Amino acid sequence: MSKETNRRDFIGYSFAAVAAVGGAASLVGMKQAWDPLPSVLAGGFTTVDLASVKAGEPETFVWRGKPIFVLKKTADMEQSPRDLHVGADRFIIAVGLCTHLGCIPAWAKDKWKCACHGGEYNTSAKQTFGPPPRPLDLPPFSLKGTVITLGEQGPEHQAIAAAMKA
Numbered sequence: 001m002s003k004e005t006n007r008r009d010f011i012g013y014s015f016a017a018v019a020a021v022g023g024a025a026s027l028v029g030m031k032q033a034w035d036p037l038p039s040v041l042a043g044g045f046t047t048v049d050l051a052s053v054k055a056g057e058p059e060t061f062v063w064r065g066k067p068i069f070v071l072k073k074t075a076d077m078e079q080s081p082r083d084l085h086v087g088a089d090r091f092i093i094a095v096g097l098c099t100h101l102g103c104i105p106a107w108a109k110d111k112w113k114c115a116c117h118g119g120e121y122n123t124s125a126k127q128t129f130g131p132p133p134r135p136l137d138l139p140p141f142s143l144k145g146t147v148i149t150l151g152e153q154g155p156e157h158q159a160i161a162a163a164m165k166a
Contacts, residue, residue, distance in 0.1 A: 045151040050086055058107050060096060063150040067096030067104055068139055069112070073123060077110075080124035081163035082138070084156060086146055093148065094125040094136035105136075112136070138164065 046063040048070060053059050058071040073083065073090040083090040098105055098114040105112035105121060111128070112121040119130035126135045138161055142154025 045149055048148050048150065049146060050089070050091060050148060051146040053091070055089075058112075061150070063139060066139075068150060069094045069096045069125070069136070071123060077123045080126070081166070082124055082126075082135075082160055084143070084148075084160065086143065092123065092125050093139065093141060094121075095139050096136070098132055099127070099134045099136065100130070100132040135164070 044064065046061060046068075048061050048068075050070070050072070053070055053072045055072045056074045056077075058069050061068045061070060069092070071092045073092065077090075079090075080092070082092060084093060085091075096104055096112075098116065098119050100114065100117055100119050103114050103116040105114040105119070107113075110123060112125075114120070114130065114132070117131050119132040120128045121132070121136055122128050124135075127133075138157070139150055140153040141148045141150050141157050142152045143149075143156045
């Protein structure tokens with residue numbers, strides 16, 4: 001030690017250095033804990049090829065742990081401002097959770113029926129019977145060709161959302 005630095009100063013500087021390193025390590029650990037897990041980031045976007053969906057038979061996909069109903073409408077199913085037009089085909093895309101209590105409705109020939117409280121939704125995802133307060137929710141999506149990407153908002157989603165509010 002030099003004559004200008006006594007033992008007490010050295011211990012103070014050593015403590016400050018250890019505290020700084022410990023504080024930096026704590027901040028790195030907190031940032032890692034706050035960052036979303038890789039599995040959550042991977043689940044943020046899901047792609048669905050609409051060309052594989054058969055007319056009149058809804059398919060269920062999973063996006064962020066929620067069921068997503070995709071129905072390719074037949075010619076005899078009602079027109080709706082909520083329809084997604086892809087070429088000559090019409091599709092309904094909806095979050096498959098009942099807007100009453102969050103149950104998962106089941107497809108029953110020409111409607112989704114919630115077994116919990118008897119709520120019903122038609123082929124345009126509008127509530128037609130029972131306690132649900134609103135239609136099935138619209139997930140954010142974008143469209144490129146016949147492929148939709150769930151989790152990002154495209155112009156098609158914004159147009160359908162605006163038509164639902166009108």
